Amino acid sequence: MKPVNQKAWLMILPVVLCVAFSAVLPLMTVVNYSVQDIISPERRVFVGTEWFKSVMRDDDLHGALLRQLVYSLSVLLVEIPLGIGLALAMPAKGWRASAVLVLVAISLLIPWNVVGTIWQIYGRADIGLLGATLTRLGFDYDYTGNATHAWLTVLTMDVWHWTPLVALLCYAGLRAIPDAYYQAASIDGASKFAVFRFIQLPKMRGVLMIAVLLRFMDSFMIYTEPFVLTGGGPGNSTTFLSQYLTQKAVGQFDLGPAAAFSLIYFLIILLLCFVLYTWMQRVGTVHEGEQPT
Amino acid sequence: MARIDLDLAHAYRPDPRTDDDYALLPLKMTFDDGGAYALLGPSGCGKTTLLNIVSGLVRPSSGSVRFDGVDVTARTPQQRNIAQVFQFPVIYDTMTVAENLAFPLRNRGVAAARIKERVGRIAEMLELSGQLDARAAGLAADAKQKISLGRGLVREDVSAVLFDEPLTVIDPHLKWQLRRKLKQIHHELRLTLIYVTHDQVEALTFADQVVVMTRGRAVQVGSASDLFERPQHTFVGHFIGSPGMNLLPARRVEGGLEVAGHVVRDAARADAVAGATLLGIRPEYVGVAAAAQPGAVPVRVEQSRDIGTYWLLSARAADGTLIRARLHPQQGVPDAGASVWFVIDGPHTCFYANERLVAQGIPSVVEGALS
DSSP, X not given: OOOOOTTHHHHTHHHHHHHIIIIIHHHHHHHHXXXXXXXXXXXXXXXXXXXXXXXXXXXXXXXXXXXXXHHHHHHHHHHHHHHHHHHHHSXXXXXXXXXXXXXXXXXXXXXXXHHHHHHHHHTOTTTOHHHHHHHHTTOOOOTTTOHHHHHHHHHHHHHHHHHHHHHHHHHHHHHTSOHHHXXXXXXXXXXXXXXXXIIIHHHTHHHHHHXXXXXXXXXXXXXXXXXXXXXXXXXXXXXXXXXXXXXXXXXXXXXXHHHHXXXXXXXXXXXXXXXXXXXXXXXXXXXXXXXXX | OOOEEEEEEEOSSSSOOSGGGOSEEEEEEEEOTTOEEEEEOOTTSSHHHHHHHHHTSSOOSEEEEEETTEEOTTOOHHHHTEEEEOSSOOOOTTSBHHHHHHHHHHHTTOOHHHHHHHHHHHHHHTTOGGGTTXXXXXXXXXXXXXXXXXXXXXXXXXXXXXXXXXXXXXXXXXXXXXXXXXXXXXXHHOOOEEEEESOHHHHHHHXXXXXXXXXXXXXXXXOHHHHHHOOSBHHHHHHSSSSOOEEEEEEEETTEEEETTEEEEEHHHHGGGTTOOEEEEOGGGOEEESSOOTTEEEEEEEEEEEETTEEEEEEEETTOOEEEEEEOGGGOOOOTTXXXXXXXXXXXXXXXXTTEEEEESOOOOOTTOOO
């Protein structure tokens, strides 16, 4: 019989400690908060699922969730096609390819709060290039006062900031397609669209899946840029989930409801990612003709 | 279907100076309508470049490509109406096998009923009928390559079908079958087929005419027996055959022609091959003799191996020259270590100067030439 050596458990101890301190303990603290009413550090009352119930019935939260979903979907609908388009337009080789890669990647290097500040100034009607130009052209552009303008500005800012990521991922996917595919398509008499539809798009499926998931998660957790740009306003028009959560936890110091909500938030992200992932997997493997059952 | 005339050269880099800069040195070649051709040569000899120039994927840096006399140099593969099959399977992942096969026809707006008929026929030919509705992405490599072959053959009106080492990923048994299929298809459809390969057996069994290429040059075009019996270039002698031709340095000396430290030909006859620096003889044609005779050199057998239907002998002359011979078992095969004579000058012996064939066989002696 093989001798059993339990010493190996010692080897994973450092990892267990790291994960405990960085993830498990904070998470458990949040769980702890979510089931108590903390009146003061000395006085706390166990309230069960009360916070969860009240958070679920909160109209402000419903509003923020709806805004968040619309926003994240808009981000995906704009950035994914735009990123694919950019990747297709980027030169494949030579110094131009390197130059374009660097140029495209620049916005990815800018920190979130700086992006917010850039757009805050860029959009100002008095001194901002965008704001002033639009005003001169006769548009009554005002992202601090007009909810639609604020919303569109936040969306445009995200598109500006993150489309390059999608483009770079797609570019990598495109470059990985062997020349033989293009040669075969040209021999088969495929149109440009057919090449895109039957070669490039299917071959980009893997990177597109990563791009969609990354952009979805990131946009679903967006905080810094709208915080700097609009502060969630005007009114509640650009208050997304994370900002709503921060207001509750840090602004009003409602730790119980905030903890309950952050757990729900976490589950929402997990669920949506799972749904997206499964759906994209299926798109790739089930033929269009047959219906998934 | 078309007759294809090439008169071109190609360099991938601009401004080529030396021969090394060329992927294809200037060449003139004609592929007749309905012929089965093979481009044979080692990796990097330019055969795929030549194929891609014919199909229109590569534009030659100088010269022209003509189909039936019409200059098509500037035309795309689609305009030339060429079908090409590549070394590694190319399939459209999201399509079924049938859709893959139909793709070239659909792109050209062929009627649905006609597409169905052609796809059915090709699938039957390639034994893909049972898998027509399967998704192509899930198939094994050889099935995928059969789809690629099918896409190349599905159009009947093509100018030519080009194959770029199409059977590399296919296992040997199926390879045989597919090669026979291709041959059969050629007989049925009379399409012009050009087949690139580095495998001489594949080339010689598939093609009526084989183009042997090396270092960007087409050194000989001929049938299997031409290439075997009269290699026009030392490369052909060395590349075709298993093992290749014995190529032995030859030197004109006082008493005649000296090979491997021994005079194999007297002075009178040696004049017929003046200037030749290499004597070439296929191992199949090397004779074995027990005693000295004209055209023979003394050797010592180093190794004697039974290769199934024949014996392969490796022997060395006194000066270290290696000579191989291929013998029938009935011939009486000398053992390793035996000292025998190898007859290397006979009717099949070729003489080369500057890698080119200059003479073959033994001339009858002209009277009075000895002086």
